[in-house]
Amino acid sequence: MWRFLYQLAVPKNFYYQTQSILTALGFGALLFLLVGIGLGLFWAPPDYQQGDAFRIIYVHVPAAFLSLTLYTAMGFLAVLLLIWRIKLAGLMLTVVAQLGASMAFLALVTGSIWGKPMWGTWWIWDARLTSELILFLLYLAILATECAFEDPLKAEKVIAILTLVGLIDLPIIHYSVYWWNTLHQGATLSLFAKPKIASVMFYPLLVTLIGFSLFCVWVVLHQTRTALLLRERRQRWVLELVSGEKG
Amino acid sequence: MSLMRIFVKQVRREWLLQVREPRSVLFSALFFAMVIVFFPLTISPNPVLLRQLAPGVFWIALLLALLMASERLFQEDFNDGVIEQWLVSGIPVCSLVLAKLAVHSVLNLLPILMLSIILAALFDLSLFERLVVMVSFILATPAILFLAALSAAFCTSMQQKGVLIALILLPLVIPVMIFGSGALNAAMQQLPVMGYFAILLALSILAIAFLPFAIAQIIRISLTD
Numbered sequence: 001m002w003r004f005l006y007q008l009a010v011p012k013n014f015y016y017q018t019q020s021i022l023t024a025l026g027f028g029a030l031l032f033l034l035v036g037i038g039l040g041l042f043w044a045p046p047d048y049q050q051g052d053a054f055r056i057i058y059v060h061v062p063a064a065f066l067s068l069t070l071y072t073a074m075g076f077l078a079v080l081l082l083i084w085r086i087k088l089a090g091l092m093l094t095v096v097a098q099l100g101a102s103m104a105f106l107a108l109v110t111g112s113i114w115g116k117p118m119w120g121t122w123w124i125w126d127a128r129l130t131s132e133l134i135l136f137l138l139y140l141a142i143l144a145t146e147c148a149f150e151d152p153l154k155a156e157k158v159i160a161i162l163t164l165v166g167l168i169d170l171p172i173i174h175y176s177v178y179w180w181n182t183l184h185q186g187a188t189l190s191l192f193a194k195p196k197i198a199s200v201m202f203y204p205l206l207v208t209l210i211g212f213s214l215f216c217v218w219v220v221l222h223q224t225r226t227a228l229l230l231r232e233r234r235q236r237w238v239l240e241l242v243s244g245e246k247g
Numbered sequence: 248m249s250l251m252r253i254f255v256k257q258v259r260r261e262w263l264l265q266v267r268e269p270r271s272v273l274f275s276a277l278f279f280a281m282v283i284v285f286f287p288l289t290i291s292p293n294p295v296l297l298r299q300l301a302p303g304v305f306w307i308a309l310l311l312a313l314l315m316a317s318e319r320l321f322q323e324d325f326n327d328g329v330i331e332q333w334l335v336s337g338i339p340v341c342s343l344v345l346a347k348l349a350v351h352s353v354l355n356l357l358p359i360l361m362l363s364i365i366l367a368a369l370f371d372l373s374l375f376e377r378l379v380v381m382v383s384f385i386l387a388t389p390a391i392l393f394l395a396a397l398s399a400a401f402c403t404s405m406q407q408k409g410v411l412i413a414l415i416l417l418p419l420v421i422p423v424m425i426f427g428s429g430a431l432n433a434a435m436q437q438l439p440v441m442g443y444f445a446i447l448l449a450l451s452i453l454a455i456a457f458l459p460f461a462i463a464q465i466i467r468i469s470l471t472d
Contacts, residue, residue, distance in 0.1 A: 082464075134418055134421060137417070137418045138418045138419075140414070141414050141415045141417075141418055144411060144414050144415075145401060145411070145414075145415060148401075148402070148405055148411055149405075149469075154468060154469060157468045158401055158465060158468055158469055161461050161464055161465055161468075162401070162415065164461070165397065165419065165458075165461055166418075166419065168457075169419050169422070172422045172450070173418075173421050173422055176421065176422035176425045176426060177421070177425065179425075179429075180425045180429065
């Protein structure tokens, strides 16, 4: 197991070993997304309170879930980079940060679109909304840091430290925001006391959740492979690969 | 030399540097005062409204003043080559960073505290509320300044760093700001404030305990070639 993982951390092995699963991942993501969204749009009944508007959760919940999961993944990659000095992890770190930022953005936008007909407003300073917004800002800060350094290797290490500090800070932010909100406008919280979701609505959600996760893994692998080729462009294996494809 | 003696020496060095050239500390305090004066001018001079705004205004002014102060934190040492000497000396960089930040916390805080007593009059705060402002400033400044130093360490070797320091600092510092302004809000509504003080102190202790290692590591990565 460990041997396999160590070998996977070698850029060349990573490139060739992910090649085979990449297509499967892509088609798997497509299948799950199509089935999940199809079920969510046509099979699941309309909600007795919210009507058809609730169907946006099939995009909203996976996006919000993944924005958090990807941050945790970044924490893991940061540890890999800083302690085991696996350079591949640094490469993935920036890729995951971009994807995480877009997922957080998607969650905020879909939530806002849902909020307008349901609550009559695009935005409420509710605790969960606010901490998602702050997560988005944190992603942006990380991406800004990445842009600021000219040397990508240096940038990756600095981002890794920033990610770890943010990982410790995020729970504190979440609870402080929660407390700040409940002190001032506790009434809005009742909007979130949603009834337990019925299984006929839940299964499509599960399917789209798997679909979104597969999609994220696919995007991360794909982008990492591309970035890897660019970074290692002077290495022999890349030259061989490119000349092999030409000839 | 034991670590303790090095720490004391570093504290004395920073203290001398700052005391003999007090303008940087005074500039940030002056900036604090100006930001506070600006809010009534731009929003409304209505005393009731100003009392409501006071917690946010004071804390944003404190954050901005410390942000301004942090920009120069490592700059001169970097230009002089002192930081390179830190790195090659074999002394744990985190202890040097800790000493530096301890001095800067105290020196930046003192003028801001004095000004805040006076400026609180502009917002019609009672004596007890002024006391709450001062205590919460004392408790929270280490947390804010250590986080600011973290983002300043990222940016020391770059051009146009001011904005980037703010971009990194602001999301991280949110808890301190919420509980800090919460303390004054609670005091204004005659609610107990000790809980807020305890949390601010906890955040500061957390920052003092862990951030010097992160800052030292960043200095090692970003300031060496």
